[in-house]
Amino acid sequence: AGRSSGEEQALGIVWQDIEVKIGNREILQLKHGVAHPGRLLGIVGPSGCGKTTLLNCLAQSVPKVCGQRLKGDVRLTNGKRLDLNSGDIAFMSQDDSFFSMLTVRETLEMAAELQLPSVAQPQRAGIVDNLLESLSLIHVQHNFVGGGRERGISGGERRRLSLARELLGNLKILIADEPTSGLDTFQAEHVVRILRKLAKHKRIVVAVTLHQPRSSVWHMLDEILVLTPNGKVAYHGPANKAILYFKRLGFRCPLFMNPGEFLVDLVSLDPNDPIQRVRDLARVEKIEQAFKKMCEERAKLAARRNGDEMDASSAHAGIRRPRKSPFWKRIGLLLKRAYKQNSRDRFVNGVRVLSCIGLAKVYGAVLGVGSEGASAASLPGKISLITFGVISMAQLSLIKTLDLFGRERETVARERMRGQYSAWEYVFSKVIAELPLDCGYSCLFAYTLYTDCQFHTPLMPFLGMHGLLSAVSASLGFAIGAASPSSDCALITGPTLMVVYMVLGVLNPSGVPSPSPSSQCTSPESKSRPRNDLSLDGTASRGDEKRETWSWRKLSIARERRAKEIQNYPSPLQTLKLFSPIKWTIEGMLCLEFKGLEFSRDFRSAPQMGAIALVNSGDQALKALGLSDQTTRNCVRAMFALLSSNLIFSVLALHANSQRRVSLCHALDSPTERVNASSSRRSSSK
Numbered sequence: 001a002g003r004s005s006g007e008e009q010a011l012g013i014v015w016q017d018i019e020v021k022i023g024n025r026e027i028l029q030l031k032h033g034v035a036h037p038g039r040l041l042g043i044v045g046p047s048g049c050g051k052t053t054l055l056n057c058l059a060q061s062v063p064k065v066c067g068q069r070l071k072g073d074v075r076l077t078n079g080k081r082l083d084l085n086s087g088d089i090a091f092m093s094q095d096d097s098f099f100s101m102l103t104v105r106e107t108l109e110m111a112a113e114l115q116l117p118s119v120a121q122p123q124r125a126g127i128v129d130n131l132l133e134s135l136s137l138i139h140v141q142h143n144f145v146g147g148g149r150e151r152g153i154s155g156g157e158r159r160r161l162s163l164a165r166e167l168l169g170n171l172k173i174l175i176a177d178e179p180t181s182g183l184d185t186f187q188a189e190h191v192v193r194i195l196r197k198l199a200k201h202k203r204i205v206v207a208v209t210l211h212q213p214r215s216s217v218w219h220m221l222d223e224i225l226v227l228t229p230n231g232k233v234a235y236h237g238p239a240n241k242a243i244l245y246f247k248r249l250g251f252r253c254p255l256f257m258n259p260g261e262f263l264v265d266l267v268s269l270d271p272n273d274p275i276q277r278v279r280d281l282a283r284v285e286k287i288e289q290a291f292k293k294m295c296e297e298r299a300k301l302a303a304r305r306n307g308d309e310m311d312a313s314s315a316h317a318g319i320r321r322p323r324k325s326p327f328w329k330r331i332g333l334l335l336k337r338a339y340k341q342n343s344r345d346r347f348v349n350g351v352r353v354l355s356c357i358g359l360a361k362v363y364g365a366v367l368g369v370g371s372e373g374a375s376a377a378s379l380p381g382k383i384s385l386i387t388f389g390v391i392s393m394a395q396l397s398l399i400k401t402l403d404l405f406g407r408e409r410e411t412v413a414r415e416r417m418r419g420q421y422s423a424w425e426y427v428f429s430k431v432i433a434e435l436p437l438d439c440g441y442s443c444l445f446a447y448t449l450y451t452d453c454q455f456h457t458p459l460m461p462f463l464g465m466h467g468l469l470s471a472v473s474a475s476l477g478f479a480i481g482a483a484s485p486s487s488d489c490a491l492i493t494g495p496t497l498m499v500v501y502m503v504l505g506v507l508n509p510s511g512v513p514s515p516s517p518s519s520q521c522t523s524p525e526s527k528s529r530p531r532n533d534l535s536l537d538g539t540a541s542r543g544d545e546k547r548e549t550w551s552w553r554k555l556s557i558a559r560e561r562r563a564k565e566i567q568n569y570p571s572p573l574q575t576l577k578l579f580s581p582i583k584w585t586i587e588g589m590l591c592l593e594f595k596g597l598e599f600s601r602d603f604r605s606a607p608q609m610g611a612i613a614l615v616n617s618g619d620q621a622l623k624a625l626g627l628s629d630q631t632t633r634n635c636v637r638a639m640f641a642l643l644s645s646n647l648i649f650s651v652l653a654l655h656a657n658s659q660r661r662v663s664l665c666h667a668l669d670s671p672t673e674r675v676n677a678s679s680s681r682r683s684s685s686k
């Protein structure tokens with residue numbers, strides 16, 4: 001019964017009038033072609049001929065590029081459109097992207113739970129066991145996959161693991177982009193043998209690109225498609241008839257030469273010799289024209305044969321989207337995977353612990369000197385400790401998130417492209433799994449700093465502000481990573497933006513003006529303050545009102561000048577300042593530290609410059625820094641607003657990025673072209 005069902009569902013791929021252009025450059029131009037079920041199709045050609053582009057077209061997953069123009073139609077032989085979300089297509093790209101801290105078995109088990117939610121757990125375990133054994137991965141099933149800085153399985157084992165991951169579903173089509181790249185002769189032959197066996201036994205379409213097909217690999221191919229540098233077809237047919245075809249055209253393969261290398265050389269152009277390049281172009285054009293003459297007749301015969309297969313199996317071969325597991329189960333799986341990926345990276349976690357403790361010790365030793373007690377002399381040290389601590393924790397949380405997000409990027413894009421989970425489910429699971437760890441590291445830094453220096457803020461609010469800062473910075477990393485076109489771009493954009501936030505968020509010790517600084521200099525109330533009874537050197541003033549008035553007037557002039565500078569900030573920077581987590585954290589912690597605090601009246605050890613040199617209480621210090629109307633509650637509210645907005649933006653950006661790939665059915669330029677393509681397909685079938 002299983003064999004009969006497999007035969008009923010044996011479907012090929014038919015493509016018609018595929019054209020891909022970027023600007024004025026022709027990338028790909030194919031009139032008609034068929035990939036038959038149960039046969040291994042090898043796509044060969046020189047570099048830049050459009051092999052990967054053709055695979056993207058067949059998989060209905062063409063990356064969006066500025067100035068790109070797509071045309072054509074790709075369908076199953078039963079007339080149904082291909083859909084990558086349906087689970088019928090497996091697409092193995094050149095890069096093997098995995099979660100590095102999962103084992104080989106855990107990787108397959110996680111993929112099986114996402115792709116086969118309706119299959120019982122014992123059956124899923126049996127499928128995973130069969131794949132591990134058939135692809136010779138059983139001996140490394142408990143090894144970490146690794147990648148990058150983590151040591152893991154070998155390149156050949158990663159390639160076979162990538163293939164095993166794609167074979168979990170009920171496939172009708174398997175597309176592999178250069179599955180033998182980077183492998184030695186034995187491993188390459190082993191991978192191609194597995195693909196050919198899969199095509200024969202499951203009666204599915206298997207199409208692969210081969211950059212440099214070896215002789216042993218060539219003889220395992222059932223069909224080949226040779227592309228020229230112009231993106232056109234030089235030959236498409238049985239592999240064992242290719243040499244005879246080119247021999248009839250006058251191109252004889254030398255004895256003992258690899259046929260694959262001979263065909264690639266035949267359609268290649270010399271990049272160095274202009275005269276030879278002209279000859280190569282003439283030869284390639286001759287080959288293209290020769291194949292074009294026989295292309296229409298072959299296309300009609302292939303379409304007629306596939307039409308018969310369509311009539312016999314169309315009742316059983318409709319594409320159905322796989323049923324998803326409940327959202328809470330998907331979130332649980334993603335949460336478990338994210339937690340393992342974070343908690344198992346012992347080296348990174350150890351470095352983060354040492355960094356947090358070490359930074360706190362350094363800051364306490366360098367900036368904590370003189371910050372003890374409640375006096376004006378402690379103000380510079382306290383402000384510096386808080387400022388540098390906030391900047392350090394914000395940058396560390398941001399960079400860590402961008403790095404991890406970039407390493408997961410390709411795997412998440414692949415899974416979301418197949419509709420296995422939504423953007424908000426992924427972001428939500430990362431928030432639950434990662435933010436508590438980020439907050440913990442930040443609190444470790446804050447606790448070490450708190451114990452080494454004398455802060456007047458209670459311990460729990462002090463830790464809470466640092467933890468909230470880490471959460472907001474990590475959410476900013478989510479937003480930047482989701483919106484950036486690549487992980488490298490995100491690693492450049494994130495720290496740069498945080499530096500801008502730092503410049504806009506730190507406080508100037510020279511202070512900012514009060515609403516009416518001139519009136520404060522001459523008002524009677526200002527003369528009644530205790531500070532006005534003292535001169536700048538700490539001794540009591542004995543009626544020298546002129547000197548006192550001159551000092552305050554000089555300060556007021558400086559503050560007015562500073563006010564004009566602030567008002568001259570460009571409006572975008574004034575708006576951007578409101579999104580700085582550094583600004584809100586520093587202001588909130590200063591309010592916690594100085595609100596209601598009374599300083600000693602000894603000004604001989606007070607700072608010698610800035611507005612904080614003329615204060616005798618925490619409230620006056622906050623007023624001199626422009627924070628008299630600020631409260632910790634407002635700062636916490638602003639940070640929670642930033643946290644929420646960053647996460648919402650992350651979900652929207654991930655959803656928008658998932659639309660950066662298009663299928664050919666959406667790439668036709670106008671309804672008229674769609675009708676013409678449909679009518680051309682029907683006429684070919686007839």
